[in-house]
Amino acid sequence: MRVISGGVCAPGGFVAAGINCGIKKKKKDLALIYSKVPAVAAGLFTANTFKAAPVRLSKKYLSTGKAQAIIANSGNANCFTGTYGLIYAERMADAAAGALAVKKEDVLVASTGIIGRPLPIERIEKSIPKLVESLSDKGDSSAAEAILTTDTFIKEIAVQARIGNSSVKIGAMAKGAGMISPRLSTMFCFITTDVLITPEALRYAIKIAADKSFNNITVDGCMSTNDTIFVLANGLAKNPCISLRDKNFSLFCETLSYVCLEMARAIVRDAEGATKFIEINVEGARDEALAREIGLSVANSNLFKTAVYGESPNWGRIIAAVGSFGLKVKEENIRIKFSSFRRKNVKIDIILGIGKAGCRIYTSDLTPEYVKINAAYN
Amino acid sequence: MRVISGGVCAPGGFVAAGINCGIKKKKKDLALIYSKVPAVAAGLFTANTFKAAPVRLSKKYLSTGKAQAIIANSGNANCFTGTYGLIYAERMADAAAGALAVKKEDVLVASTGIIGRPLPIERIEKSIPKLVESLSDKGDSSAAEAILTTDTFIKEIAVQARIGNSSVKIGAMAKGAGMISPRLSTMFCFITTDVLITPEALRYAIKIAADKSFNNITVDGCMSTNDTIFVLANGLAKNPCISLRDKNFSLFCETLSYVCLEMARAIVRDAEGATKFIEINVEGARDEALAREIGLSVANSNLFKTAVYGESPNWGRIIAAVGSFGLKVKEENIRIKFSSFRRKNVKIDIILGIGKAGCRIYTSDLTPEYVKINAAYN
Secondary structure, X not given: XXXXXXXXXXXXXXXXXXXXXXXXXXXXXXXXXXXXXXXXXXXXXXXXXXXXXHHHHHHHHHHHOEEEEEEEEEEEOOOOOHHHHHHHHHHXXXXXXXXXXXXXXXXXXXXXXXXXXXXXXXXXXXXXXHHHHOOEOOOHHHHHHHXXXXXXXXXXXXXXXXXXXXXXXXXXXXXXXXXXXXXXXXXXXXXXXXXXXXXXXXXXXXXXXXXXXXXXXXXXXXXXXXXXXXXXXXXXXXXXXXXXXXXXXXXXXXXXXXXXHHHXXXXXXXXXXXXXXXXXXXXXXXXXXXXXXXXXXXXXXXXXXXXXXXXXXOOHHHHHHHHHHOOOOOHHHOEEEEOOOOOOEEEEEEEOOOXXXXXEEEEEOOOHHHHHHXXXXX | OEEEOOOOOOOOOEEEEEEOOOOOOOOOOEEEEEEEEEEEEEEEEOOOOOOOHHHHHHHHHHHHOEEEEEEEEEEEOOOOOHHHHHHHHHHHHHHHHHHHOOOHHHEEEEXXXXXXXXXXXXXXXXXXXXXXXXXXXXXXXXXXXXXXOOOOXXXXXXXXXXXXXXXXXXXXXXXXXXXXXXXXXXXXXXXXXXXXXXXXXHHHHHHHHHHOOHHHEEOOOOOOOOOEEEEEEOOOOOOOOEOOOOOOHHHHHHHHHHHHHHHHHHHHHOOOOOOOEEEEEEEEEOOHHHHHHHHHHHHOOHHHHHHHHOOOOOOHHHHHHHHHHOOOOOOOOOEEEEOOOOOOEEEEEEEOOXXXXXXXXXXXXXXXXXXXXXHHOO
């Protein structure tokens, strides 16, 4: 596997575009990804009770296991918007479907931004012809730009791998900087691939990949209402079709996991107001779930995060966080190691000494700038 | 019941003192509370796995259900200090016991401050004679001062109530400003009373009182290793002895709960870097535990806390927090009300519409100042 240039347009048959439709004043706020041929599709969504309208709609559309396009806006989450929320999300899919000459059920929808304000659907509908016109195989960066909120840089990647005797590509774009927590977060990740794969294998693969990436990052422990991961696989690589029992399945999973982890790490690197990138490596746990829980407990501790910001290796705060959920481990068996807090990249090792499982969590520091950004955002 | 002046020395038979023993440079750092007669005693401690040495020692001493003194230091938590931690905590009790001519098992010990550094026990031992000499019935404020860490004001209260035909007093002092979370926190609350009560009834009463107060506050969701609540009841009020089955038990509980709630609220008012005092009132829940969990989920949301700091009524963040743990409630049934975010005291009502139980949670905003305080503290 190797990293190649580009993003979601890198795999064969995908085009994309990003434009301003007037939700935001000047910045791009509407993105479209389109596969020229029908694609197998899977998605993962926030576990929040109050799922945004586009999340509920896309979940329904994905029951077919296929899709051909993704339309997404930033600047408005279309969440907690009542009955109209769902109607507007559907109109968004319908408008894109009309212009692309596909069925509306083949258009997945995602929205991100402020919660509780009506989606300006007319502006979106009016801009769809221009959006579709702008579609190009060089549109990946524009599309990646149009889904950003408080992000400071676009997040995209493309990789190429040999699967069987075929060359397969995966492209991805993501957004997210705040309201980032495990079990997904205020993030999007849209993944395209030309791999030929069964819907069942794709669903399984994206779950495995998310578990090794997006479920191991946190910025502020706050769970969003709009998180969405979509993956479209259009089969143009013409590899022998990958099923769950196929020997190439694990190879595809690894490649997909790499893509997801790079996107997840990019989100943490762009964490609101952050000055540090923190890697917490938990070892010697009874099982991976416990290791993850402990790592996240440290990663979400405001006192730990401010200590890293202050470059003050106050390891008592790590201990306090590890101990905060009643774990049965002896003081004398636990070991904590850490790199200098003065570096941009800080690494913490927590060795529990009660088993063999581990987990790696990624997070950022908590800074006055994070507070200022979120005090002003509305 | 009425509030009277003073603190832990208000009830008959209690004296207190606070001095500097050299753990801190100049500020008071060693406190002593002493009952002239043996007292019935109860305590509550942090649920953290890594309990500080004084917590483990005091838990053991409290198994007798009685005590006569409390010695506490600030500036050093005596936590994660290995075998010596426990030896030093015991030496601290022993030194005070010697000077007071009581058994060491009758002296409860508490420490707060930085984790993982050896307790300077010699300095404490050397200062005990001076500490005991300073004991006076006007020493409550000095003692309350000596347990402070990042606190900006002392926290004490005294109340008087009629129980049966006797006049009973309760006095209390507390500390805490950061690392404050439910299931106790980096806080102390030492309570004295001249009520006559059985050990069993006292233990039960303090649990009830803590559940209505300290378990409903959070500053940063970080659980400490040293939290301690002690209550000493010396019986000098000569009321008919209160047992669990007594009709006066609930009256005593109410009075004790009032004292604990006032101390808990004082801790939140002194929250590190805070500019706001936030009351979150959850109603219409299935049970109180659920109401508390939801209230705390909002109270611990950094995004909610920064919105309050920014005086930006971004209620979507309340919704996101309420929904973050998979509650089964419909969007159209939940109601959120809030006072102006521009006031110093902000009130949030969350009405779930799925039951009749409720809970009131107290918290503070998250400010750049909180980050600065904790980036520098070591």
